[in-house]
Structures are given as C-alpha cells and as structure tokens.
Amino acid sequence: MKNGTKATAKKGTGKINRVTIRISGSGGQGIISTGMLLGEAIAIGDERNVSQSQSYGPEARGGATCADIIVSDGEIFFPECNLLDILVAFTYEAYEKYASLTREKGIIIADQSAVDVLSGTAETIKVPFIETAREKFSKSIVANMIALGFLSGYTGIVTGGSLLDVVNDHYAGSKHRDANIRAINEGFKLAREYAGSAKVFI
Amino acid sequence: MTLNRKSPRGNPLLFIQGNEACVYGAIHAGCNFFAGYPITPSTEITEGMSVNLPGIGGTFMQMEDEIASIAAIIGASAAGAVSMTATSGPGFSLMQENIGYAYMVQLPIVIINVQRGGPSTGLPTMLSQADTMQARWGTHGDYTAIVLTASSVQEAYNVTIRAFQIADRFSTPVIVLLDELIGHMREKVELTMINNKNPVRRKLPEVPPEWYFPYKNTLDMVSHPAPFGEGFRYNITGLIHDKAGFPSSVEHEVINRMEFLRNKIMQHCQEIWDYREFYTEDAKYLIIAYGSAARAARGAIETLRNMRIKGGLIELKTVWPFPYLPISKIAEKAKSKIIFVAENNMGQLVHPVNEIFSNSVKVFNINRFDGHAIDPYEIVDMVKENIYA
Known part of the structure; x- marks a missing residue:
C-alpha cells in the first residue's frame, strides 16, 4: 500500500492539512450517524473541507462497520482513508481490525470494553463511553454522542459549539434531543479528565 | 443554537x-x-x-x-x-x-x-x-x-x-x-439554483399544427419534437424517417437523417465541451482524467510542482463528444512531452487520447481497477518513473 497523501497536523497554526478519522463499531451502535454528524459539524459549522464516506456491502451488515471523515483546509484529493490519524473504536472487533491502520503518531480512542490486548503502534487511550452511557443515561445508545463530545474536547478536531448546533438541528423536536445534548456535554467533561495526555490536531 | x-x-x-x-x-x-x-x-x-x-x-x-x-x-x-x-x-x-x-x-x-x-x-x-x-x-x-x-x-x-x-x-x-x-x-x-427562474420546460412549435414537421432541419440544426397531446400530430419511429417522422429508406433521406443526428451535436461542440485546466501553460507532462481520478491527479500535480516537475492536468467535465480540439491545442501550446491518462479501469479514455497523439507524443496509461480510488502518489510515481526513463 502506498503512503497516501501525507497528513500533517501542525499544532497552533489553526490550519489542517488532511486529518483522517475513522469511527468504528458494530451495526446498530449509530456509527454511520455519528460520522454524518461529525462531518456536518466540521464542514458547515467549522467551515472546513470534509469528505465523509462509509463502508458499504457485506461488511456493513453486522460485524465491524465504520464511517470515515477526512478533514482539510485545502482540497481533499484522495477521499479514501488508508492510514488513520484518529481511530474511534467501540468494539474489540473494530479495534483489532483498524488499530494497525492507525498512523504511529496518530491516536486510538477506544471504548474501555473494546481493548483487551494492545495492538498497533499508535497511542491508545481507553475511555468508558458505553459504561458512562449506561450509568448516567441508562441507555448505551448515547455512547456515540459521549464519544463525539470527547473527540471534540480531546483532539479539537471539531469545535464543541458546532457539535452542539448540529445535534440541535438534527434532533429538533425529538424527545432524544436533550439526552443527546447532555451526552455530548458528558463527553466534554470526560475529555477534561484525560486532558493531561491530550493530542492537539489543530 | x-x-x-x-x-x-x-x-x-x-x-x-x-x-x-x-x-x-x-x-x-x-x-x-x-x-x-x-x-x-x-x-x-x-x-x-x-x-x-x-x-x-x-x-x-x-x-x-x-x-x-x-x-x-x-x-x-x-x-x-x-x-x-x-x-x-x-x-x-x-x-x-x-x-x-x-x-x-x-x-x-x-x-x-x-x-x-x-x-x-x-x-x-x-x-x-x-x-x-x-x-x-x-x-x-x-x-x-x-x-x-x-x-x-x-x-x-x-x-x-x-x-x-x-x-x-x-x-x-x-x-x-x-x-x-x-x-x-x-x-x-x-444549492446555487434553488430559486431557478428558468426551469427546463418543453417548448411548443411556433408554427400552426398543419404546417408542423417534427424532424425538419432548422437553421441551428436542431429539431425539437413537440410534446404529444398538444395538437401537433406526427409519427415517432425508430426506423430512419423523413421530416414528418414516417419511415423512409430513400437514399438522400437516410444520409440527411444520419448526418443530422451527428451534426446537431458535432457542430455545437464548443457549447458542450467543458473542462478545467491546472498548470497547463507549461505542462511538459500532461495528465488527462475525469471524475475521482481527476481529483487524485490534482493532488499529484501539486506534489509534482513542489518537486519542480512541470506537470499539468486537463480535467474533463465533458467526456463525450471527446474534446479533441482543446486537448491538442493545450498540449501543443505547452509543448507537452508525455501525456498520462489516469483512469479507474483497464484503459478506455486512453484510446481517444491516443488518437490525438498517435505519433507525435508518448501516451502512458495509469490504471487502477481494484475498486479503490487512485492515490495521488501512484500518479506521482508513474510520472517520475517515466520522465526519468
């Protein structure tokens, strides 16, 4: 495999030259909608260039499913992710499958339950997304929203404001809106707990 | 918010x-x-x-x-x-x-x-x-x-x-x-055209029904069959037909019909051709591509230019009729030495390009057919490989 277009995430410049993110888990965890919300928040809220795609075909049904987001302030010439800067994994299967695709200087954010033995060379941090969702919200489905909040707080790849706005838009008039907003804020809070090791991508 | x-x-x-x-x-x-x-x-x-x-x-x-x-x-x-x-x-x-x-x-x-x-x-x-x-x-x-x-x-x-x-x-x-x-x-x-004031609507003929011929040659070489049900009666057939739409195998009418079908498009190519140029003015190495392959090619051109290699791209927006004329003009003006055609197949767009440059300039094909997008670096490698060969 070729190296792909080189990713650089210079700290403090405010400019991004291609950052690749993969959200992965199993069908029914809201992976695809998480990817769409993240993409929309960055593209329209933060006004950066984004292309977002997802796995189609047999692998999209059950098993590991993923949504890819590529962020850049320049043109996105290669809209496929063959090397990842950020991997978010909700299941062990997803972690095992994609950890090795994560760049050495990238970061893996995995649900606590998803990591057994470390694989890949990228730094891996374990966060209790599903556990927090169960404990504080009594439903594991909001785990993806907690992860979005965490991703924002921890990496800065998306601004918290845009994230809240996009969720507000999508769940306007829905009974799930408040829980989702609270879950994102919970993610922000978790990110602050991990702040010591935070990796800044912008 | x-x-x-x-x-x-x-x-x-x-x-x-x-x-x-x-x-x-x-x-x-x-x-x-x-x-x-x-x-x-x-x-x-x-x-x-x-x-x-x-x-x-x-x-x-x-x-x-x-x-x-x-x-x-x-x-x-x-x-x-x-x-x-x-x-x-x-x-x-x-x-x-x-x-x-x-x-x-x-x-x-x-x-x-x-x-x-x-x-x-x-x-x-x-x-x-x-x-x-x-x-x-x-x-x-x-x-x-x-x-x-x-x-x-x-x-x-x-x-x-x-x-x-x-x-x-x-x-x-x-x-x-x-x-x-x-x-x-x-x-x-x-959504730039959300308030489109001129949506496409089929026009009615300007002549009364009794004078109407659906396939008559017009000044601008285009005929517009009238919508059925508006009082303009005519025949529609897949057979070669005359100006009223009825089957005909009379020699001059066959030639007329065939030439008409070609000319109505080929005589208006300038209207139809659409393409974008990237760094073509001095492109010694010219890439031709469309769709997602052109996206990768744009990335490749940026990298090549950073390496001080004079690459350029013609990104086709109109694939057919193939823009023979603009491509040959651009390549001639830039004095292009090698042409690369990047495409996600085993070699199709390369054929009309070969027709243009058959003897004068070398044409290389960059192909990928495993279901994945072409990586800009594949193009960069291919260009470097061939210009130093």
Whole structure:
C-alpha cells in the first residue's frame, strides 16, 4: 500500500492539512450517524473541507462497520482513508481490525470494553463511553454522542459549539434531543479528565 | 443554537451525498418525471426522487426493471415531461437498446449512471470508471453521444442541472457518468439554483399544427419534437424517417437523417465541451482524467510542482463528444512531452487520447481497477518513473 497523501497536523497554526478519522463499531451502535454528524459539524459549522464516506456491502451488515471523515483546509484529493490519524473504536472487533491502520503518531480512542490486548503502534487511550452511557443515561445508545463530545474536547478536531448546533438541528423536536445534548456535554467533561495526555490536531 | 446553513450568497448549504446532490440538481433543473429501478450505487437518487417529486407535482414510477424504466422516461418525454432515470452498470446495459431509440427519435432524457466495477454484477459497492466507452458506444448504430461527468459532490449537483439544459437544447439523451466514490461520499454543497427562474420546460412549435414537421432541419440544426397531446400530430419511429417522422429508406433521406443526428451535436461542440485546466501553460507532462481520478491527479500535480516537475492536468467535465480540439491545442501550446491518462479501469479514455497523439507524443496509461480510488502518489510515481526513463 502506498503512503497516501501525507497528513500533517501542525499544532497552533489553526490550519489542517488532511486529518483522517475513522469511527468504528458494530451495526446498530449509530456509527454511520455519528460520522454524518461529525462531518456536518466540521464542514458547515467549522467551515472546513470534509469528505465523509462509509463502508458499504457485506461488511456493513453486522460485524465491524465504520464511517470515515477526512478533514482539510485545502482540497481533499484522495477521499479514501488508508492510514488513520484518529481511530474511534467501540468494539474489540473494530479495534483489532483498524488499530494497525492507525498512523504511529496518530491516536486510538477506544471504548474501555473494546481493548483487551494492545495492538498497533499508535497511542491508545481507553475511555468508558458505553459504561458512562449506561450509568448516567441508562441507555448505551448515547455512547456515540459521549464519544463525539470527547473527540471534540480531546483532539479539537471539531469545535464543541458546532457539535452542539448540529445535534440541535438534527434532533429538533425529538424527545432524544436533550439526552443527546447532555451526552455530548458528558463527553466534554470526560475529555477534561484525560486532558493531561491530550493530542492537539489543530 | 443551530448551524448557519446559508452561504455568503444566501443559498442553502447542505452536507450530503453525491447521489442526493443529483436529486436536488434534477429538481432545481425542472425535472418532473422519474422512472427507475433501484440499483447500488445509484439507489439514493431513485429514493430521493420518490420522496421529492410528488411534493412538487411531479411523477415518480418504480418500474419492474431498467428496460421498462428507460422506456417510461422516453414515453414521458414524448408527452412533454422533463424526465430522467438513474442506474448503474448492469442496469445501464439493459437500457442500451432504448437509449438508441431516444437518439433516433430525438427526445430529451437524462440518464445518470453511477459506475460500479467489473463486467456483469461486478463490484456493486466499489468505484470504477469502466463504462467510459459504453456510454459512448453502448447502443448499436452510428450516433453521437453527450456524456458529462463530475469529480465532487458540488459538481454532481451542477452537472445534473447542466445535463437537463443540454438535453433540452439539443433534444437528445444526455448521460451523466459518475462513479461510486462521488455518488456515495458526503461533502458540502451550495444549492446555487434553488430559486431557478428558468426551469427546463418543453417548448411548443411556433408554427400552426398543419404546417408542423417534427424532424425538419432548422437553421441551428436542431429539431425539437413537440410534446404529444398538444395538437401537433406526427409519427415517432425508430426506423430512419423523413421530416414528418414516417419511415423512409430513400437514399438522400437516410444520409440527411444520419448526418443530422451527428451534426446537431458535432457542430455545437464548443457549447458542450467543458473542462478545467491546472498548470497547463507549461505542462511538459500532461495528465488527462475525469471524475475521482481527476481529483487524485490534482493532488499529484501539486506534489509534482513542489518537486519542480512541470506537470499539468486537463480535467474533463465533458467526456463525450471527446474534446479533441482543446486537448491538442493545450498540449501543443505547452509543448507537452508525455501525456498520462489516469483512469479507474483497464484503459478506455486512453484510446481517444491516443488518437490525438498517435505519433507525435508518448501516451502512458495509469490504471487502477481494484475498486479503490487512485492515490495521488501512484500518479506521482508513474510520472517520475517515466520522465526519468
């Protein structure tokens, strides 16, 4: 495999030259909608260039499913992710499958339950997304929203404001809106707990 | 708080798939009839039209297969509807016979083909540009095809609108050739034509019905068959026909009909040709590509220029009629030494390029056909390999 277009995430410049993110888990965890919300928040809220795609075909049904987001302030010439800067994994299967695709200087954010033995060379941090969702919200489905909040707080790849706005838009008039907003804020809070090791991508 | 979804020009901003962008494009262009049969990777177009058309007084028909789908949109077009269908490889093959019929009877229709890989059912969920030649030569007989394409979601929106305008302008089928990558990925789109003041509407003849001939040669070489049901009575047939539409095998009428079908498009190439140039002024190494391959080529050009290698790109927006003239002019002016054709297939676009440069300039083909997008670095490597060879 070729190296792909080189990713650089210079700290403090405010400019991004291609950052690749993969959200992965199993069908029914809201992976695809998480990817769409993240993409929309960055593209329209933060006004950066984004292309977002997802796995189609047999692998999209059950098993590991993923949504890819590529962020850049320049043109996105290669809209496929063959090397990842950020991997978010909700299941062990997803972690095992994609950890090795994560760049050495990238970061893996995995649900606590998803990591057994470390694989890949990228730094891996374990966060209790599903556990927090169960404990504080009594439903594991909001785990993806907690992860979005965490991703924002921890990496800065998306601004918290845009994230809240996009969720507000999508769940306007829905009974799930408040829980989702609270879950994102919970993610922000978790990110602050991990702040010591935070990796800044912008 | 909600997101600000207005562009500086006040148009809506959406984050949607290329296929969904085609739906908005079609609606904003004035499309009011869609018949189709869902097939990956074009299904979202069919789905989107089924949701949107009824609300604006249009008609959506789910047909039993692609043969019925193309037949339905030709029939709707004969009745004056602004009609389209969407499909992918296997469905496009099924449509070919009737696409030829539409060329012959000169009815405007739009066909979007979101290309997938392989012959037969092939690679339904993966990227390919392997219908490049089928879009030009898919149906039997001599004819001239108009085929447009796009390399981003915004362009998918724009090109769909243009396809309707061109189909109406020349009263002929227009094929929009996308690939799976563009169809399925989500990007930001500005709906620039949401308040389109001039949606495509079929015009009525300016002469009274008794003087009317549907296939009479006009000054600008285009004939526009009148919508059925408006009092203009004429015959429609796939046989070679005279100006009234009745079958004819008289020599001069055959020649007249055949030349007319070609000339109405070839004499207006300047109107149809669309392409973008990147660093072509001094491009010693010129890349030619369309769709997602052109995207990769743009990345490759930036890298090559950083290495002080004089690469340039002609990105085709019109694939057919092939822009022979502009390409040869650009290459001549830049004194290009090597031409590279990048495409997601085993070599199709390279053929018309070879025709231009047969003896004068070396032409190399950069191919990828594993269902994945071409990586800009593949192009950079290929260019470097060949210029130092």
